[in-house]
Amino acid sequence: MGNPKAWDADRALIRIRELERLPGALLPILHALQDEFGYIDKAAVPLIADALNLSHAEVHGTISFYHDFRHNPAGKHVLKLCRAEACQSMGCESMIRHVEDKLGIHLGQTTEDHSFTVDAVYCLGNCALSPAVMLDGKLYGRVSREVADFLIDSAQRHA
C-alpha cells in the first residue's frame, strides 16, 4: 500500500533487474511492481517478457490469472471484504451491501474520486472473529456496519 509512485519505466526496470535471477521470478517481479506503482502498467509486459525470456502472452496471461494484480491504479485506500462462508454465517452480506451503498460502488470498483477501492476476498483467516475485513493491509474482526462506517470515515479523514 503506502503511496505508490507514478509509472516509471526506468524504475520498473531496476526492480525487474533486482529479481530476474530468482527461480520462478515472475510472481516476485509482479508483486514488486504492484507494490511500487499500485498496479501493473501495460508497458511493463514487454519489459518483463524481455528480462525473463517469455512471450508477451505468457506474461499477460499470468497477470490476468491472479486476482491480486491490478490493471489500473487502485484507490488511495483498499478495502477487502471477506465474503466466504464463516463471514456469511455472521452476516457479512448485509455489511457488504451497506459498504457498497455508503461508497456508491460495487465490489471490484473504485470510487470516482479514487479514495476507495473495494474488493471481495474469500477468507482472511480470521474466521473466529467474523465478519472480517482488511483495510490497507490491516486486518479487522467482528466488523459490524458501525465498525465498517468507522473504518471508512477514519480513513477518509486521514486522506
Next chain:
Amino acid sequence: MSVKVYVPCDAAAVSVGADAVAKSVAEQIASRRLNASVVRNGSRGMFWLEPLVEVETPQGRIAYGPVSADSVASLFEAGFLEGKPHTLRLGPTEEIPFLKRQERLTFARCGITDPLSLSDYVSHGGYRGLERALKLTPETIIEDVTNSGLRGRGGAGFPTGIKWRTVLNTPADKKYIVCNADEGDSGTYADRMIMEGDPFVLIEGMTIAGIAVGATSGYIYVRSEYPHAFRALRRAIAIAYDKGYLGANVAGSGKRFDLEARMGAGAYICGEETSLLESLEGKRGQIRFKPPLPAISGLFGKPTVINNVISLATVPIILDKGGEYYKNFGMGKSRGTLTIQLAGNIKHGGLVEKAFGLSLREAIYDFGGGTASGRPLRAVQVGGPLGAYFPESLLDTPLDYEAFAERKGMLGHGGIVVFDDTVDLAHQARFAMEFCAVESCGKCTPCRVGSTRGVEVIDKIIADRDRMLNLELLDDLCQVLTDGSLCALGGLIPYPVQSAIRHFPEDFHKPAPPPPANGSSKVPGKVQETQSWS
C-alpha cells in the same frame, strides 16, 4: 526481576485491538516507572477472549481478557502485575477449560513463546527434533514419520511418510521441499496461527524433511491474504540463517538447506498442489495432470515433497519424541492430533488441538459453547468451501477422516463453520457454485463451464422455474463435475451442493422470492471498473 506482560501479535488478536493494548500497557509501565516489559506472543487460540493479556507471576501465567486499550489503566490500578483480581481476570491461563482439555502437540509453544525469539524456541523444546534427525539415517527418519501415522493435514490425508519415501527413492541432482501455506478454506486459520505464533517449528520441520529426502532447497508458498504471517516467516527465516540453522551448514552438520518464503497472488486454486508448483515457477496457477506425481516430478521438474503447514510443523515433535509417541493419540487410521478450528457463528471460536475422535457435537458445544447468536444451530460446514453441510442429526460424527468420508463429507483441514437457523441452504449451494466459477483455473471444462451453469440452474430452482426438472439437471451436472473434473475443486464442489439438497430439501422448495423492485439494488454515482485494460 522484570515482570513479563504478554500481548499477542497474532493477526486475529491485532484485528480486535491487540496493538493498541500493547501500546497502552507499555505506556502505563513507563509512566508508572514499573519494572515490567511487554512480550508479543502468538495467540493461545481463544479468540473470543482476544486481546488476551497474560502476566507472568510466581504462580504461573494469569490471563485477563478480552482487554481493550481503555481498560488497561484499570488493570494496573487493580494490581494485575501481581495477578490480582479484576473483572477481566480469567485465572491461570492453563486452567481455562477450553485450553486445559486440549492435547497440544503441534501447537505446544504457540501463544507461550515470543515467535521471533530463537532462544525462547530452543528453551521450549525447539530444535530437539532436528538434533535427533541429524543422528539418524534418512531411512530411519522416514520410518519414524511413517510409524507415527501422520497424514497430510491439508485435507487429502495422504500418509506423509510414503510421500517422503518416494522422493528419497527418486534419484535427482536437485530436490525440493515445498510448504503449502495457501490456507484458502473458509473456517481455517491453524496454518496462519503457526506461521505467526511459532514460525521456527515450521522451519525446523522443513529442514528435517530436507535432510530426510536429500533436498537442499525449500519454499513456503504463503497466500497474499496473510501479510502478517508472511512478514513473520521472512523474519524468522533471516534469524535462522543468522544463527546457523539454515544455509550451507545446518546446525553444524555440514548439510545444506536453504529456505525462502514466497507470496501467492489471491488464487484459491493455488492451494491445489500442482497449481501451487506452477505458481511458484512463475506461471498461471493451472493444475497439472497427474501422474507424474510431484514426488517424482514436482517443482522445476524435480522430485518434490509438498506438504501442508501443519503436517510439516508436526514433524519436529515426532522426531523429538518418536513416531510411537505420536501414534498413541487418535483413533482407527487417523493417528495423532487434529487441529480443529471453530469458526463462523460460534460463541467460543478458536483452535482446539485434540486427538482424533472427538465428535462434531463435542467440538461445537463442549468447546465452542454453541452459536454466537444464541439461536438454534441449523447447519455445519466442515472442511472448507468444498466440504459438506451437515444437519444437527449428524453432529455425533467423530472428527476422523474415514467417518466423514462415510457420510459423504470430508474433514479437510479441520475447519468447522457453524450456521444458525437464519441460514438458507439454497443460497449456500448457489454460493458454492459461484465460488467455484470465480476460482476455477479454467483448465478442465466441467469445472470452468459447469460451475457457471450450476449457478444458473440453482437460480432457476430458487425462482421456481421448472423446479423439479432443474433439480434433476443439477444432480446430473454434479455427477459430471465429480467424474470429469481434473482436481478437487470441480471434483468436490458437488459436496456442499448435494449435501444441502439432501439434508435441507425444504430450502429448495420455498415459494419463489418476489422479483427485485425496479433497479433497487443499484447504487448511484458513476463508477470506474478497476479490472480492465482500456
